[in-house]
Amino acid sequence: MFRVLFFTIAWSWAYGANIPPVRDGVMELKMVHIVWRHGDRSPTTTFKADPFQEDAWTFGGGGWGQLSPMGMYQHLALGKKLRNRYVYTVNSTYNFLPSVYDQKTMYVRSTGINRTLVSATSNMLGMYGQDDYGSTAGTDYPDAKGWPRGFVPIPIHTVDYDSDHIGNMDSNCPRREWLWNLAQQSDEVKNWRNSAAVSSVIDKLTSLVNETWSLEDFWIVPDALFIEQIYYNETLRKKNLWFTDDFYNQIVAVNDQIYMYEYGIFNKTVTMQNMNIGLELLKVRSGPLMNDMVDRINRKSDCTYGGSKADDCNWINGLKYFVYSAHDETVYAVLVALGIERFAIIPHGYPLYSAAVSVEYWRNTTDNNDYFKLVYHKQSGDDFSVMTSEIEGCGGDYCSMDVLIQVAKRLKTDQPIDQWCLVTESSSTHSISISFVFILAAIINYFSL
Numbered sequence: 001m002f003r004v005l006f007f008t009i010a011w012s013w014a015y016g017a018n019i020p021p022v023r024d025g026v027m028e029l030k031m032v033h034i035v036w037r038h039g040d041r042s043p044t045t046t047f048k049a050d051p052f053q054e055d056a057w058t059f060g061g062g063g064w065g066q067l068s069p070m071g072m073y074q075h076l077a078l079g080k081k082l083r084n085r086y087v088y089t090v091n092s093t094y095n096f097l098p099s100v101y102d103q104k105t106m107y108v109r110s111t112g113i114n115r116t117l118v119s120a121t122s123n124m125l126g127m128y129g130q131d132d133y134g135s136t137a138g139t140d141y142p143d144a145k146g147w148p149r150g151f152v153p154i155p156i157h158t159v160d161y162d163s164d165h166i167g168n169m170d171s172n173c174p175r176r177e178w179l180w181n182l183a184q185q186s187d188e189v190k191n192w193r194n195s196a197a198v199s200s201v202i203d204k205l206t207s208l209v210n211e212t213w214s215l216e217d218f219w220i221v222p223d224a225l226f227i228e229q230i231y232y233n234e235t236l237r238k239k240n241l242w243f244t245d246d247f248y249n250q251i252v253a254v255n256d257q258i259y260m261y262e263y264g265i266f267n268k269t270v271t272m273q274n275m276n277i278g279l280e281l282l283k284v285r286s287g288p289l290m291n292d293m294v295d296r297i298n299r300k301s302d303c304t305y306g307g308s309k310a311d312d313c314n315w316i317n318g319l320k321y322f323v324y325s326a327h328d329e330t331v332y333a334v335l336v337a338l339g340i341e342r343f344a345i346i347p348h349g350y351p352l353y354s355a356a357v358s359v360e361y362w363r364n365t366t367d368n369n370d371y372f373k374l375v376y377h378k379q380s381g382d383d384f385s386v387m388t389s390e391i392e393g394c395g396g397d398y399c400s401m402d403v404l405i406q407v408a409k410r411l412k413t414d415q416p417i418d419q420w421c422l423v424t425e426s427s428s429t430h431s432i433s434i435s436f437v438f439i440l441a442a443i444i445n446y447f448s449l
């Protein structure tokens, strides 16, 4: 009888938004942000002499850059794993989200291209769309022939790709390009580029395939070769007689280093035009995303505990789960911002397919302060691992939210990103010229009096 009662209560909790708080001792889970990379895909382009051009790729709608069935599966699997961690189920780690989709609790934001949109759809299918998940035909989806039982469509929101400075690291942003050009003129990058080890790899490749690349486009080669080894491993070796595992690894190593430089990771601080180039690069790449996330956490805290009565509190009070369905570079942007990218770069240079970083907002109900826990899903098939303690300033699995707030603050762009992207001069030159104008105005003023 007790058991029946308990079951009924549990069931109604699982359905409603009134799930009891998730506790870990005195800690209470308040909100989860996830940034993930799409799954396995076709190359987005390739080098001209590649025997595998666009018509070699037929899956996922066909052509460049499409999510493959394997990629869809990887996100289905991740979605199931996320259900096991966050959704109210028999053996979930945290009974945090209702077992049946409740629109007030979550928001999914994808970058505006096919593979991230389809990844988000696939992930939601694993998280909320299976037949035995407790949803009801006629309420959660149509009770109709032809509709897959249990499939609950979940809205995936998106924004214009070219101006998506939060999710797309290739957005239209002249400042990022300007800074990268400066970085390439630094002694560190020049010395690296001109070193025998690096030149020999790039020169050899250029002579083999008769093409040259800018450093920022070099990824095209290892990316295509990586995917061709998955889909055309034998043919690749027959058609590109120069391909060897050893040479491929050298190409990858060069590319990994370019990747790090693009995110401002230098051996020594690079100062040019009175700017810390590494910091400025990271501000443009990670700043908008980190601040978007931290702002939302702060809103949640203010609305829940700070007595805020702002208009958006109604929405944010219900919101528990926010997703960014994005790219390797987006996941990397979070890891670099937190200084833990080395976890993503072993054994490969960047976050792998369906890599996901989860930022959990927890409240300490004893000291009434906010904390976070950082969890990483390295690749398909792996479990989540807690990485908070690797972040500078963090001791254990829970870390003061102040650390995250400081990271976001340090990376906050000086102006809103749409405007900041158009600034292609150093702010010190800018302020010098402004003060010069002021002095001039003062002098003119003085003499005209």
Ligand SMILES: *[C@@H]1O[C@H](CO)[C@@H](O)[C@H](O)[C@H]1NC(C)=O
Residues within 6 Å of the ligand: 084, 089, 090, 091
């Ligand atoms: C329980 O959790 C394990 C591991 O997290 C998972 O493999 C399994 O499918 C779950 N069982 C149910 C009934 O959800």
Ligand SMILES: *[C@@H]1O[C@H](CO)[C@@H](O)[C@H](O)[C@H]1NC(C)=O
Residues within 6 Å of the ligand: 061, 064, 065, 066, 113, 114, 115
């Ligand atoms: C996405 O799909 C549309 C329509 O099928 C296609 O025109 C477009 O090229 C695709 N874009 C990307 C980036 O995958």
Ligand SMILES: *[C@@H]1O[C@H](CO)[C@@H](O)[C@H](O)[C@H]1NC(C)=O
Residues within 6 Å of the ligand: 188, 189, 191, 192, 267
């Ligand atoms: C950067 O530091 C690493 C490790 O100390 C070293 O192997 C590498 O050569 C350095 N690179 C440059 C360009 O100085």
Ligand SMILES: *[C@@H]1O[C@H](CO)[C@@H](O)[C@H](O)[C@H]1NC(C)=O
Residues within 6 Å of the ligand: 210
């Ligand atoms: C190399 O590329 C150039 C420019 O694309 C082209 O004009 C030339 O014919 C190519 N040479 C060979 C040997 O393919």
Ligand SMILES: *[C@@H]1O[C@H](CO)[C@@H](O)[C@H](O)[C@H]1NC(C)=O
Residues within 6 Å of the ligand: 229, 230, 233
């Ligand atoms: C491709 O083939 C090579 C050797 O023939 C093998 O070592 C490698 O693991 C294969 N790669 C993949 C992705 O299957």
Ligand SMILES: *[C@@H]1O[C@H](CO)[C@@H](O)[C@H](O)[C@H]1NC(C)=O
Residues within 6 Å of the ligand: 026, 027, 364, 365, 366, 367, 368, 371, 398
């Ligand atoms: C929560 O706050 C209490 C009281 O300050 C403190 O002793 C405890 O370590 C905190 N717990 C965590 C996980 O930070």
